[in-house]
Amino acid sequence: MTRIVLKGLWARKRRLAGSLAAVFLGVSFLAGALVLGDTLNSSIGRFFGQAYAGTDASVRGSTNVGDSPMGERGTIDAGIADRVRRVPGVAVAEPVIDGAGQLLGRDGAAIAVLGPRTAGNWLTDARLNPYHLVEGRAPRADDEVVVNRAVANQGRLRLGDRTAVLTPRRVPVRVVGIAKFGDQDGFGGSSFTAFTVDGARRYVTASPNRISSVSVRAASGVSQAALVGRLRQVVPAGTEVITGTALGEEGMTAVTKGFLQMFRAFLLVFAGVALLVGTFSIYNTFTITVAQRSRESALLRAVGASRRQVLTSVMAEAGAIGLVASVAGVAGGLGFATALEAVFSAGGASLPVGGLVLTVTTVAVAVVVGVLVTLLACLLPAVRASRTPPVAALRETAAERPGASRGRALAGGTLTAGGVILAVVSAAAGNAMVLAGLGAVACLIGMVVLGPVAARPAGMLLGAPLRRVTGVLARRNTTRNPRRVAGAATALMIGIGVVTLFTVLAASSRASIQDTVSRSFGGDLAISTGSSVGGGFEPRLAEDVARLPQIEAAAGMGTGGVRIAGTAVRVRYADPAALTQVLDLGSAARLRPGQLAVTRATAHSHGWRTGTPLPVVFADGTRRTLTVGGTFEAGGPAGDYLLPRTEWTAHDPQPQDTTVLIKLRPGVSTAEGGSAVTRAAAPYAAPAVQSRRDYIDAQASGVNGLLTLVYVMLALAIVIALLGIANTLSLSVHERTRELGLLRAVGATRGQIRSIIRWESLMVALFGTAGGVGLGLLPGWALARAATGGTVAVPVTQLVVIVAIGALAGVLAALRPAHRAGRLEILRAAAAQ
Amino acid sequence: MMGERRAAARAVGATKVYGSGAAEVRAIDDVSVEFASGRFTAIMGPSGAGKSTLMHCVAGLDTLSSGQVFIGEIELGTLSDRRLTVLRRERVGFVFQSFNLLPSLSAAENVALPMTLAGTRPDPDWIEHVIDTVGLGDRRGHRPAELSGGQQQRVAVARALAARPDIVFADEPTGNLDSRTGAQILAFLRTAVSELDQTIVMVTHDPVAAGYADTAIFLADGGLSDRVEAPTARTVLDHMSALDAGADLPGRAR
Structure with missing residues (x-):
């Protein structure tokens, strides 16, 4: 049986290319994601090992207001360095700022x-x-x-x-x-x-007797643990001592838990989409090849092969393809990781990448996943092959059952409707991400099931404007085998669906942010450092600007970390009286010392009300109780928590503003005010002065990065789906050799044959694209409502572009199959088999 | 008798060679033949005699290794693929043994297909008339899968006639049919020649089918071996037996 399988594989190598490519791409992504993750992990480990190689212990403030051990800490007394230096076993102790x-x-x-x-x-x-x-x-x-x-x-x-x-x-x-x-x-x-x-x-530190920490090197023969033990005896309360090794690990954990985890998760989502789209491509290819070989399967059955043997032979074939493609995929993954690294380096984020790290786990995971996905995709076609009755060997032609069953329509319809209802309910309930997510999954499965049911009417609809004979023939072919059309289109549908969903989500959250900012921001100009860490202006800048004759009001705002009720949070601080002139602070407009303001959403989720006392810990270790003095709308420039500047300054050696919001006097033009502010800002390293519109747009700019990634995803999904469509078309051309030959015999030109195939491809692609947009739109709408609390933006331009790209993919996918169809010999039709 | 009528198609020294060297096969070898306009000609011969190859080459479906074929006065060897396609569409009709129809088109659409491909509007009355003539008036909206083998073949004949081609080539048109249904098809072809003045060339190995033709020509080993005017199944059988006897003679290569 094995020999039959291998011979069969070799005989159909051309047709298998599509399946191979689909598995290969998916596995490449998976392996690439794993390799890059491992590589970064190992080089970041080496990086921190290097950084703290000579450090045996560190003394630092024990209050941490960040959410990782590497987070912000306050300063400690400079005298600690001298005290540490006198401890026996300390070779060197240096203050670190x-x-x-x-x-x-x-x-x-x-x-x-x-x-x-x-x-x-x-x-x-x-x-x-x-x-x-x-x-x-x-x-x-x-x-x-x-x-x-x-x-x-x-x-x-x-x-x-x-x-x-x-x-x-x-x-x-x-x-x-x-x-x-x-x-x-x-x-x-x-x-x-x-x-x-x-x-x-x-x-x-702006103080002669404050430092951040003390780095200590042990005398020879003194272990890190022993050193730390001795140091703990002498350091004052409010400080802590850790070993150099632990310091390195903290640093590593901070990177791996933060950036690296997100990075990995993101790449794995990409790989998941690639594999999902690939699965449908493989499934479709196998369905067709199995159908085309049904006479062969029947012959095997007729000469004595058992059902199990037929099933095993198809699955063995799938396994072999999965294995070959997965192994190639691991190699592809190395290339992919190298390419990604180059992309990041070109982008300026130099990743500390040494050699690529290929672990046994990566190889095992990639190969196992690749083979399993292939086997899973082939299970249904294999079972169908095993059910071929021996008598089918005697029939003239055999192809898969073209029709779509009533049960399918019912099941698909129910699932889709259920998904839609879930999505709508979740949207109405608000803040129900889980419900909306479930709805999205139900819609996805429902639409995949419904595909064959929808393909015929969709084909008729899409093909309805086609009047030329080639278009009409293409329409007929498309509606003839809805199951196959749906199979080819599903891969594209899923890819486009995911992209549409993200596009709607991104556009909605951008719109939501812009809405909130433009509603609350009453000013005309702004100066902002953007999202950079560590950059800022002296608070005097806002005061200088406010004194300009063209300016009615200007308020500076800084940011930092504290613990509120035990949780590390980012807060903004500003002078409430100045800020309220440029920003709508709701009931927090009259914030007094001893108070803080929170967003309504934060207050609601914690059960806080105006007057609720909250324990606040500052980085320098100070504990204060501040009461909720008012609430304001979430999503604006003031973040989630707002403190009066007077409450902040005492605890921060480097208070600095990251934003200055500015309102012009009536009658002063934006240009006039802008140039005055620019002149005033010149001594502060001339930060860029933004118009109201620019500032509002910039607040939502984080979303643009997400969108870019979504479009990379789109490109990937389209490439895989394109392979799927091209493969289906090739198989269909192969199957229709005699039909196409007959067309040529009765007078169709090569161009007309090519045109028929192109139209078919275009219709399949448009069907998939339209389905995908539909699939992504509704759950996207529900998820966006749940995420933003109401604002939903449907980015029409982007959607039109997506549909156009889908259509283009269809035309591209048809290139080779159409060419081959055009070259078919006429005589194949005449030569009756 | 031949000279009275213009030739609808003819072959001059037609030779078709497959393979080369030791594997070389001469499917037809230096065949010169004329198919008279308005007549029904049957090409007879045993399997492998080259009858299908001759027909394919004369019909412009295949190209010759040497020699010439003409449809009317047009020499096919000089035509580009495109011109050849147009010529087939406008001046030649085909009926094959099987797989004669596009499964996605209705009977009427199949009949009109050559004209549709040419981008010309088929004359609905004429299409109607042809479909009625082959006795499928009530089936014109059916798909091939919904028609019997005989009905499908009648649609194919109707399609071949509908474009009013100069010549219709039929390759074993009754090969897949039972004798009664086959007889109907042959009767239609006969009618087309007698009443519509159509030219038909039919490849067959069935002496009964050849009996419907005006002329039967016999091929053996790639060469023209015999010719019978106004054949009957009886006379054709006699000629075939004679050929078989000749073929079995020692010294004659097969």
Whole structure:
């Protein structure tokens, strides 16, 4: 039997190419995602190992207001360093200061690196310092700094250059050294500006006796654990000691739990979509090949093969294809990982990627998933093949049953209707993501089941405008075998469906953000650092702007981390009296010291009301009880929590604003006001002044990144679906050899034959695309309602583009099959078999 | 008798070679024959004699290795694929042994197919008339799958006649049918020649079928071997026996 399987495979190698490609692409994605994840994991591990290799212990503030151990902490007393130094077993102890610092480039503008913009002190002990000099020397005077290679390159800074750092106060500095972090030009995408300890105390912690932590190196023979044990005896309350190893692990966990986890999840979702779309392609190909071979199967049965043997032979074939394609897919995954890495590097986010890491697990998972998916996709066709009665060998022609059963219509209809009802109910209930998600899944399954039922009417509808004979023939062919049309279109439908869903979701959340911002923001201009970490302006900027004759009001707003009721949250802080003039703060307009404001949604979900006292822990360890002083609408520039500036400043060594909202006096034009504000902002490294429209758009810009990824997904899904359609068409052309030959004999030109195939492909593609848009639209609407609490935007332009791309895919898919159909010899028709 | 009528199609020194070297097969070898206009000619011969090859080449479905074929005065060898297609569409009709109809089209649409492909509006009255002539008036909306084998073949004949071609080629048109249904089809072809002045060339190995023709020509081993005017099943059988006897003679290559 094995030999029969292998011979059969070889004889049909051309037809199998489509199945192979579908499995290959899906597995490539899966393997690529796993490889990239492992590679990043290992290199990030190496990265942190390197960074803390010389550090045996660290003393730091015990209050953490971030959601990872690496999160924000307050400063500690500088005297601790001296106390630590006297502990036996300590070889070196150095104070470490790290804070925010925006370096300005050669052109005087802020250097916009992707990561946090940090500033601190240059550690003099080379083994404690994760950075090492590659040019110049360490800083000696307070205004001398070492900067990392990447930021120096980006800001075109060279040794000896004079520039400035905003901490947020403008500090004039001279670059005396350029450093690398291990073998990288920087730590991730961050920038680092290192002063002397005194310089850092003066400018970063803004206090001569505050530091961030103490890094300790043990004397030889003293273990990290022993060192930490001794240090714990001497450090004061409010501080903690951890080993260097633990510090490295914290750093690694922060990256793997945060960025890497998201990154992996995202890539795996891609792989999942690719595999799902691929499954339908494989299923369809096998359904057709099995149907075409039904005489062969029947012959096997007639000469004595059991049902089980026929079933086994088809499944063995599927297994062989799955295996070959999966193994190739692992190799493809390595290529894919390399390509992705190149894409990210080109984008400026240099990933610390060493060699690609290919683990046994990755290979096993990729191959097992690839083979299983193939087997699963082939199960139904295989069972059908095994049920071929032996008498079928004697029949003239045999193809799959074309019709769609009543049961299918009923089941598909019920599922789809159920999904729709779930989605509508969830939308009405509001905030019911789970319900909406279930509805989406039900709709998906329902529409896949309904496909063959819908294919005939859809084909008639789509083909109705076709008047030319080729179009009419194509329409007839399309409606003749709805099951097959649906099979070919399903892959495209799912891909387009997922993309449509995300497009609607993204557009809706963008619209929702823009709605809220434009409703609450009453100003005309804004200055914003965007989403960068560590960049900001001195609070004086808002005051300067407010004093301009053209300006009616200006309010600065900063951001930071605290723990409220035990949970680490980001808060905004501002002067409520100034802010309320440019921003609608609802009932929080008259926020007083000792109070904080929260969004209505936050208050609702926690059961807080105006007057509820909340325990707040600041990074410096201070505990305060603030009462809820009012609530405002969620999604606006003020975030979820708003504190009066007076409550914040005392606990932050570097209070800085990230946003200044500005309202013009009546009669002052935007251009006039804009240039006045720009002049006023010039001494603050000239941050860009945004119009109201630009500012509102920028608030939703995070969504654009998501959309870009969605379009990458679209491209992927379309490529796989295109392969599926092309494969189905080729098989169908092969099957209709005699029919096409007859057409040629009675006078169809080659061009007419090609045209028929093209029209068929176009109709299949449009059917799939239309189904996909329908599939994505409704659940997208429900999910968007649930996610945004009401705002749903249907991006018509994008949807039209998606449909156009789907149609184009149809035409492209037909290229080869149409060409081959046109070349068919006429005589095949005449030569009756 | 031949000279009185213009030839609807003719072959001059037609040779078709498949393969090369030791595997070379001469399907037809230097055949020259004329098919007179308005007459019903049967090409007879045992399997492998080259009758289908001759018909395919004369009909422009296949190309010759050497020699010439003409439809009317047009030499097919000089035509591009496109011109050849147009010629087939406009001047030639086909009836095959099986798979004669497009399964997705109704009977009437199948009949009108050559004209539809040409982009010309078929004359509905004429189509009606042809369908009625083959006795399928009440079946014109049916799909091929809903018709019996004989009915399907009648649709095929109607299609071949509907475009009023110069010549109709029929390749074993009754091969898949029982004798009674076959007889009906042959009667229709006969009627088309006698009453509509149609030219028909039919390949068959059935002496009874050949009995409907005006002329029967006999092929053996790729060459023209005999010719019978106004054949009957009886005379055709006699000629075939004679040929078989000749074929069995030693020294004659098969």
